[in-house]
Amino acid sequence: MIELYAITDDPGPPLPDVAGLRLVPFDGLAAVCTPASEAEVSPETLWHHEEVVEALMADRDLLPVRYGTRLDDEAAVARAMEGRSGELAAALDRVRGAVELSVRVVAAGGTPSPPDPPETTSGAEYLRVRAQAEASHDDVARALHEPLAERARESTEGRPHPPELFRAAYLVERAAIDSFVAEVGRLQSVSAGLAILCTGPWPPYSFAER
Amino acid sequence: MRDKLLHAPLDLDPFARTVPRIDDALSRRVNADPESLERGLAQLVLTIVELLRQLMERQALRRIDAGSLTGEQEERLGRTFMELDQRMAELREEFGLTEEDLNLDLGPLGRLL
Numbered sequence: 001m002i003e004l005y006a007i008t009d010d011p012g013p014p015l016p017d018v019a020g021l022r023l024v025p026f027d028g029l030a031a032v033c034t035p036a037s038e039a040e041v042s043p044e045t046l047w048h049h050e051e052v053v054e055a056l057m058a059d060r061d062l063l064p065v066r067y068g069t070r071l072d073d074e075a076a077v078a079r080a081m082e083g084r085s086g087e088l089a090a091a092l093d094r095v096r097g098a099v100e101l102s103v104r105v106v107a108a109g110g111t112p113s114p115p116d117p118p119e120t121t122s123g124a125e126y127l128r129v130r131a132q133a134e135a136s137h138d139d140v141a142r143a144l145h146e147p148l149a150e151r152a153r154e155s156t157e158g159r160p161h162p163p164e165l166f167r168a169a170y171l172v173e174r175a176a177i178d179s180f181v182a183e184v185g186r187l188q189s190v191s192a193g194l195a196i197l198c199t200g201p202w203p204p205y206s207f208a209e210r
Numbered sequence: 211m212r213d214k215l216l217h218a219p220l221d222l223d224p225f226a227r228t229v230p231r232i233d234d235a236l237s238r239r240v241n242a243d244p245e246s247l248e249r250g251l252a253q254l255v256l257t258i259v260e261l262l263r264q265l266m267e268r269q270a271l272r273r274i275d276a277g278s279l280t281g282e283q284e285e286r287l288g289r290t291f292m293e294l295d296q297r298m299a300e301l302r303e304e305f306g307l308t309e310e311d312l313n314l315d316l317g318p319l320g321r322l323l
Binding site: 104106125127131134164184188196 | 214215216217218219221222224225267268270271274275281284285286287288289290291292309310313
């Protein structure tokens with residue numbers, strides 16, 4: 001069994017010397033893979049996968065492959081890619097030269113998050129709290145998302161996990177990372193009621209498929 | 211993972227609370243026993259119910275905004291949604307599902323909920 005890490009250009013820069021990486025070329029692209037590990041699936045194996053993809057990402061553009069994608073052998077990889085090179089090349093062009101940055105927002109300490117609808121209250125009160133929660137999400141989205149999206153090639157909003165008010169992923173040109181992060185800093189400085197977390201650069205997980 | 215923080219507030223605890231535990235996610239995905247198949251079906255059904263619940267709730271909020279409901283209608287609607295919400299939470303718990311589990315990735319259309 002072999003395990004897939006990413007789809008990338010072929011030829012590309014030499015592979016980093018980690019995890020016994022190999023290239024399976026097909027139609028001007030290549031799949032990066034290794035012999036599959038026998039180790040039990042665990043958070044550590046997941047992080048290892050992420051580290052390999054990030055090492056690859058350092059000097060090439062790539063489409064990250066979903067963790068745990070395994071095929072029998074290199075011939076099976078070539079078969080799986082057959083006829084998809086056009087689609088994959090277009091997907092690779094979409095993320096070329098860019099990385100994913102993640103932004104998550106919670107209410108800052110001391111500022112109450114919109115409360116969970118209390119259990120014993122009236123129906124009208126429940127709806128009022130709901131409407132308030134929706135409005136505060138919309139306010140945050142308007143205030144933060146628009147200026148950030150302007151600095152990104154693409155963006156996608158995710159469903160916030162409570163107590164988050166907002167979460168989104170941005171596809172940002174490598175050269176624009178600093179100005180994106182500076183904009184996050186500026187938005188934080190004018191948003192006393194919010195705590196903004198920006199992480200990355202990540203492989204373009206949220207922009208690898210249409 | 212500190213080197214992944216490009217901009218972070220001093221207090222990261224509120225964010226840590228929102229991270230679903232990776233171990234949970236992994237153990238859910240690799241067990242294909244009959245019990246988890248049943249859960250998969252429950253997940254699908256509850257997802258559809260949750261979608262309808264949210265759509266109706268938003269519609270109700272729009273109608274309240276528009277002022278087309280009487281106070282009594284508002285109260286009755288609100289109570290219905292509140293009870294549906296509680297019931298959904300109970301069902302999710304029964305099947306060991308989180309809110310995020312009820313969200314399908316529809317590819318080009320984005321996330322369902």
